[in-house]
Amino acid sequence: MPFESLVTATIESTLNLLVNDDPELVRRLARLKGRTIQVHLRELNKTLTFMFSQSIDVLAGYEGEPDCFLSLNLAILPQLGEQSNITKLIKEDKLTLEGDIQLAQKFSQLMADCKPDIEEWLSRVMGDILAHQLVQSAVGLGRLAKAQTQKHNDHLAQVITEEWKLAPxxxxxxxxxxxxxxxxxxxxxxxxxxxxxxxxx
Missing domain, CATH: 1.20.5 (Single alpha-helices involved in coiled-coils or other helix-helix interfaces)
Structure with missing residues (x-):
């Protein structure tokens, strides 16, 4: 399987897995049925086509005319949910949009909400209680690591200014x-x- 096909297949299967895991996303996908949106990712110079039916199909090559065409950097995608942002991004030359602006907004919101519920997935494998404890432990470790990093940075700043006198x-x-x-x-x-x-x- 060529690398491009592997990438599109991975994106497609991941999106469909996340959508099917959330009934609200399934309803939103149904409202996009029959529509096509093409996204040109500037940083990669690649164009992906998203076709909506009962599932999402992701294609690297598409000869037809999409309902909406977007050219942007990947980081801009979450900002498309608000129409005011779209106008601003177009003026700042961060976004090129041709076609249905409302389709672009719906697509952006769908992509932004396709987030995995790690605790839910783990609970299917190890049960609710163990999954909850594991996720809470991971969150606690994350907070501890952040606190330790801040403490280390504060200590380093103190050493640089007071002991080594490298900065006032x-x-x-x-x-x-x-x-x-x-x-x-x-x-x-x-x-x-x-x-x-x-x-x-």
Whole structure:
């Protein structure tokens, strides 16, 4: 199987798995039935075509005319849910849109909401209680890692400013700025006096 076909097959099966896992997404997919949207990913210079029926088909090559064509960077896709964002992105040249703007919005919202419920998937394999405990432990570990990183960064900043004296401390910067303002103020007063002297001569 060529690499491009492997990528589209992976995207297709993942999207269909996520949609079928959520009854609300299944209803939204039904409203897109018979529509086609083409997305050109600028950073990859690749175009993918999404065809909607009872499922989502993803094609790397498509000869027909899509209902909507988008050219964008992948990071922009979640912003298409709001019409005001679409106008802004087009003006900023971050988005090219041809065709049905409402289809683009519905597609964006569907893609944004296709998020895996890890706890639900794990519960099918190991039961509700164990899955919940595992997910909560992972969340706790994530928070702990974030707190440790922040603590490490704070310690490093303290070492750089107070022990190694490679950078001034925040209070030293404030004091220096105050001194600069004071000097600037004195210089302005001296300039005014000089100008008065010059005028009187």
């Amino acid at each position: 401390a925040p209070l030293e910067i404030v004091h220096f700025c105050d001194q600069v303002d004071d000097v600037a103020s004195r210089a302005a007063r001296v300039e005014v006096k000089l100008n008065k002297l010059m005028d009187s001569v």
